[in-house]
Amino acid sequence: MLKTLSLKAVYRSDEDNILQDFYLPALESAISYDRAVGYFSASMLSYASQGLTAFIKHDGKMRLVIGAELSEDESNAIKRGYDLRYLNDKFAEYFSSSIEEINDALFYRRLEALSWLVANGRLDIKVAFKKRGMYHEKIGIFGDEVGDKVVFQGSANESTRALLPDFNFESINVFPCWRKELSDHFQPYLDGFERLWDNKTKRTIVLDFPAAAKEKLIHIAKKAVIPQPQIEITLCERLTPYYHSEEINKGLLPSVPEILGDSTFELMDHQKEALNAWKANDFQGIMALATGAGKTITAIYGAVKIFEVSKKLFLVIAVPYQNLADQWVEVLRIFNIFPIQCYGSSNNWVDNLSKAITFFQTGAKDFVSIVVVNRTLFSHNFQNFLKQIPGNNLLFVGDECHYHSAEGLAKSLPGQARMRLGLSATPVHYVNHEATKRLISYYGNVLAKKYDLADALRDGVLTPYTYHVILVDLTPEETERYYDLSIQISQLAAQQGNKDLDPEPNGRLDRLLFERSRLLGSAQNKLVALRNLLSSIEKTKLSIFYCGDGSVEDEDTTEPMRQVNAVSLILQENGWTNAHFTSRESRKERQSILTHFRLGQIDSLVAIRCLDEGIDIPACRKAFILASSRNPKQFIQRRGRILRKAPGKEYAEIYDFVVKMPYVQGEGSVYERCLIKRELERVAEFVRLSKNKSESINILMPILEQYRLEHCII
Numbered sequence: 001m002l003k004t005l006s007l008k009a010v011y012r013s014d015e016d017n018i019l020q021d022f023y024l025p026a027l028e029s030a031i032s033y034d035r036a037v038g039y040f041s042a043s044m045l046s047y048a049s050q051g052l053t054a055f056i057k058h059d060g061k062m063r064l065v066i067g068a069e070l071s072e073d074e075s076n077a078i079k080r081g082y083d084l085r086y087l088n089d090k091f092a093e094y095f096s097s098s099i100e101e102i103n104d105a106l107f108y109r110r111l112e113a114l115s116w117l118v119a120n121g122r123l124d125i126k127v128a129f130k131k132r133g134m135y136h137e138k139i140g141i142f143g144d145e146v147g148d149k150v151v152f153q154g155s156a157n158e159s160t161r162a163l164l165p166d167f168n169f170e171s172i173n174v175f176p177c178w179r180k181e182l183s184d185h186f187q188p189y190l191d192g193f194e195r196l197w198d199n200k201t202k203r204t205i206v207l208d209f210p211a212a213a214k215e216k217l218i219h220i221a222k223k224a225v226i227p228q229p230q231i232e233i234t235l236c237e238r239l240t241p242y243y244h245s246e247e248i249n250k251g252l253l254p255s256v257p258e259i260l261g262d263s264t265f266e267l268m269d270h271q272k273e274a275l276n277a278w279k280a281n282d283f284q285g286i287m288a289l290a291t292g293a294g295k296t297i298t299a300i301y302g303a304v305k306i307f308e309v310s311k312k313l314f315l316v317i318a319v320p321y322q323n324l325a326d327q328w329v330e331v332l333r334i335f336n337i338f339p340i341q342c343y344g345s346s347n348n349w350v351d352n353l354s355k356a357i358t359f360f361q362t363g364a365k366d367f368v369s370i371v372v373v374n375r376t377l378f379s380h381n382f383q384n385f386l387k388q389i390p391g392n393n394l395l396f397v398g399d400e401c402h403y404h405s406a407e408g409l410a411k412s413l414p415g416q417a418r419m420r421l422g423l424s425a426t427p428v429h430y431v432n433h434e435a436t437k438r439l440i441s442y443y444g445n446v447l448a449k450k451y452d453l454a455d456a457l458r459d460g461v462l463t464p465y466t467y468h469v470i471l472v473d474l475t476p477e478e479t480e481r482y483y484d485l486s487i488q489i490s491q492l493a494a495q496q497g498n499k500d501l502d503p504e505p506n507g508r509l510d511r512l513l514f515e516r517s518r519l520l521g522s523a524q525n526k527l528v529a530l531r532n533l534l535s536s537i538e539k540t541k542l543s544i545f546y547c548g549d550g551s552v553e554d555e556d557t558t559e560p561m562r563q564v565n566a567v568s569l570i571l572q573e574n575g576w577t578n579a580h581f582t583s584r585e586s587r588k589e590r591q592s593i594l595t596h597f598r599l600g601q602i603d604s605l606v607a608i609r610c611l612d613e614g615i616d617i618p619a620c621r622k623a624f625i626l627a628s629s630r631n632p633k634q635f636i637q638r639r640g641r642i643l644r645k646a647p648g649k650e651y652a653e654i655y656d657f658v659v660k661m662p663y664v665q666g667e668g669s670v671y672e673r674c675l676i677k678r679e680l681e682r683v684a685e686f687v688r689l690s691k692n693k694s695e696s697i698n699i700l701m702p703i704l705e706q707y708r709l710e711h712c713i714i
Contacts, residue, residue: 001029002030002144002150003148003176005029007174010172010173011171013171019232019236023050024053024233026150029144030055030144031143032061032062032143032144033055033142034063034140034141035062035064035065035139035141036066036067036139036196037065039067039068039069040066040091040094040095040127041098045066046106046107048114052110053229054229056117060122061122062117062124064123064124065128065206067128068127068128070129087207091127092210092211096212096216099220106236109232111220112220112224114217115218115224118214118217119221126206126208127208127210128196128201128204128205139192141189141190150175150176151174151185151186152174152175153172173185234259253307253336254303254307254308254336254337255336256304256305257335260297260334271294271301275305278302283306283395283418283420284443285420285443286401286422286443287299287424287446288450288452289451290462291643291644292644292645293455296327299397299399300331300337302421303315306419310393314368314389314393315369316372316394316417317369317370318377318397318398319372321373322587324400325373328399329371339369340353340356342371342372342373343371343373346376350381356368360390360393386414389414391417394416394418395419396417396420397423398423400423401422401424401439401443402427402435404438404442405436407438410439413442420443421443422443425636426637427439427446428446453689456643457643460645461645463643463646463652464651465639465689466690467686467692468653468655468692469699470529470533470655472529473660473661474523474659481519482519482671485512485519492508492512518549519550520627520675521549521550521563521627522552523657524552527570530624530626533624533655534571539575541604542598542619542621542622543605543622543623544604545571546625546638549562549627550562564580564582564608567626571604580606581608597617620646621649621652622652622654623655624655625638625656628656636685642654654686659675660675673709677707677709680700680713697713700713
């Protein structure tokens with residue numbers, strides 16, 4: 001009953017947890033809920049939906065009014081008595097496009113709760129159009145089974161962080177209707193909502209919710225998992241700096257969370273299988289899990305379980321880049337692990353690491369964790385610290401461990417570590433067998449069955465995708481240069497006695513191979529093809545453009561420019577907002593760029609290699625590959641990164657710009673065939689598991705038949 005709640009007169013988000021203290025208790029007691037939240041936006045929809053997780057368990061009903069804006073022309077049209085269907089259709093289109101861009105987990109869970117109520121006939125929605133300005137009132141009314149009601153009124157200030165509404169300031173006033181002395185405060189809202197619902201409010205037109213928008217919500221509800229209030233609370237907490245404060249959690253021991261991401265935490269079967277195989281191999285080996293299949297979570301869970309049994313553990317996690325290190329730190333915090341961050345200036349971590357090792361050696365501390373980037377791992381200073389850690393209790397985790405196959409870095413790995421875990425979607429080097437041997441020599445064999453992309457797609461761990469081949473011809477000048485480079489490479493390879501080009505120290509050969517690769521990556525006609533493509537598809541938020549690091553000559557420029565700059569200009573011409581994500585941007589700039597990208601404040605990222613590994617961008621919907629190396633590791637990593645699951649993401653799209661040469665009989669045909677064959681190594685891998693496999697094969701078939709390469713892709 002609402003009367004049994006301890007309600008405050010005013011709730012303010014700087015002092016109160018409004019979700020836990022007000023919305024959830026009230027909705028758990030209510031069987032009716034009337035809500036008006038003003039002008040429609042993404043943040044307002046989340047604002048209206050908070051706490052609905054607690055309302056689902058009752059057989060109650062909700063009425064929701066959301067506002068929409070009328071232009072002057074629309075207002076005049078209404079005065080002239082024109083059909084209102086135009087307004088209805090316009091709002092339905094705006095509503096659908098807004099919720100399609102949602103990638104915030106909290107917002108999406110709230111949207112699922114709202115959709116579930118719509119689909120089950122327990123929520124009616126109407127749209128309020130004001131003839132001037134916009135409907136902007138924000139009120140709510142709870143009712144319980146004995147007829148008691150609670151009215152509340154207030155606002156959540158909107159900001160540019162529209163997809164993270166819980167960062168915004170909110171204050172509400174509360175009026176229990178059984179307190180008759182407050183009737184002057186609550187009665188106008190009770191009467192006003194009824195007039196609004198019945199379309200009797202002056203200067204306001206209230207229409208039924210568009211059928212198209214309702215169908216959109218019902219479609220979401222079909223795939224929705226009925227959420228739990230605790231999940232909403234946890235997601236909301238994770239948006240606040242308070243949750244990430246190490247001071248609040250200081251002294252806590254590692255533990256497995258009840259909630260991970262946006263659902264109850266439980267390891268998947270492939271993760272359990274990998275951990276069991278690692279344990280059976282005396283805690284040594286390499287987990288070859290597809291990108292996006294949960295390598296990080298699997299490793300941390302394993303470390304926590306080891307500590308729970310052994311009661312003493314020193315966890316060292318080595319990663320290639322600082323961005324990836326930061327992501328590990330964030331995930332570790334969810335498991336109550338707050339590592340020493342051994343990257344950046346040594347002044348920030350040397351003293352802490354020295355003290356932690358001493359405390360661990362003397363028994364003053366039973367658990368220590370550090371995250372170190374490979375560059376620091378290789379340093380003389382860090383190596384001296386590493387040697388002091390007792391090997392019996394040392395768990396060394398190498399993320400993207402294929403980097404540790406390099407001869408110099410392999411020597412820096414802690415030989416005393418009894419427990420070793422390598423993580424990589426691509427542990428086997430595609431040509432350098434000695435590198436693979438070094439990797440296995442340290443970490444141990446690849447554990448159990450490799451969990452690849454096909455497995456991840458089958459199990460719903462990754463998002464299905466469509467793959468579109470965009471064929472691009474080299475120009476005559478580029479073709480001539482490609483022939484020249486290929487001839488020189490062939491001659492050097494023959495002198496080296498290895499036509500497969502297994503790597504040997506040969507600076508000139510490396511330079512020629514690099515120049516040829518850059519030539520293909522920066523082919524001039526890719527820009528022409530990109531212009532044509534963008535003119536035929538809709539602008540899409542959460543898109544990534546992978547570029548080469550070379551220069552190109554665009555038809556609209558007088559001199560060569562970097563491909564990333566040329567692509568940015570083309571995007572701007574077509575109305576896309578974008579930002580560069582390359583080695584030239586600082587770490588702080590990249591973090592800011594990713595935040596703006598996830599919130600939809602920029603449509604696209606234009607990247608050079610920096611997004612190949614480690615950077616978590618699950619919300620990405622489309623990827624345009626304008627440059628790619630022959631190394632399978634790169635395109636497998638890219639594909640897995642693009643296919644990470646995200647709220648509301650049903651599938652991903654990949655556009656691949658594939659280079660070819662005009663067919664010419666004669667001397668050049670051998671090199672043409674080699675070029676196509678090299679490109680097909682990547683294309684075949686992408687086509688194999690795509691949803692539209694036949695489309696790509698039909699596009700490629702004339703070329704495959706021309707060069708007798710049908711076997712490469714069918």
